[in-house]
Amino acid sequence: MTGVTLSSADLDVRRRRILFRCWHRGIREMDLVFGQFADNELSTLPEADLDEFERIMAEEDNDLVRWIMGTLPVPAHLDTPLFARLASYKPDFEEVTAALLGKAE
Template identity: 55%
Template sequence: MSGTTRTSADLDVRRKQILYRSWHRGMREMDLIMGRFADSEIGNLSDEDLAEFERLIEVTDRDLLGWITGEIETPTNYNTPLFRRLKAFHTHTSPIHN
């Protein structure tokens, strides 16, 4: 079970791949953070936002989780508007937020 609550039937191939990768990261906490954000936002992301989200998917789970929770300072080149949306989404909606 992937955890996704969103159907991918109406998505183009790129968005389907991003949605899948968001829910299959390796660390369950990051599956929930990235997957829930993708479920909510994937249909509305611009091409630029999609590229940035794909870049975030490539970051290791431990680093990305640390940036999102504030345990590790976010590098300047990753502290983008999309990353801040992801972080705010997690802070306001996640049951795993500290």
């Protein structure tokens, strides 16, 4: 759950770049959401979904985490089935934080 599990060996250049960006967002919570989504869905996303995914990735991480956590409403331009699928990869951030700090039970 904390690192890339999808091999980039069989991915085209665009998908390899996206995979790297998903796991290197700058905010660990977003690494987990985007990275898990990419590991599970990137290789089969059609080009139109890749375009939308890259537009989502261009949003600020601080905003994304709030939209995904539900502390801010999702703006209309992101209220799409793809964003909902992405947001479904939201881990239990309290558990993840505890594990990262070495406090997991």
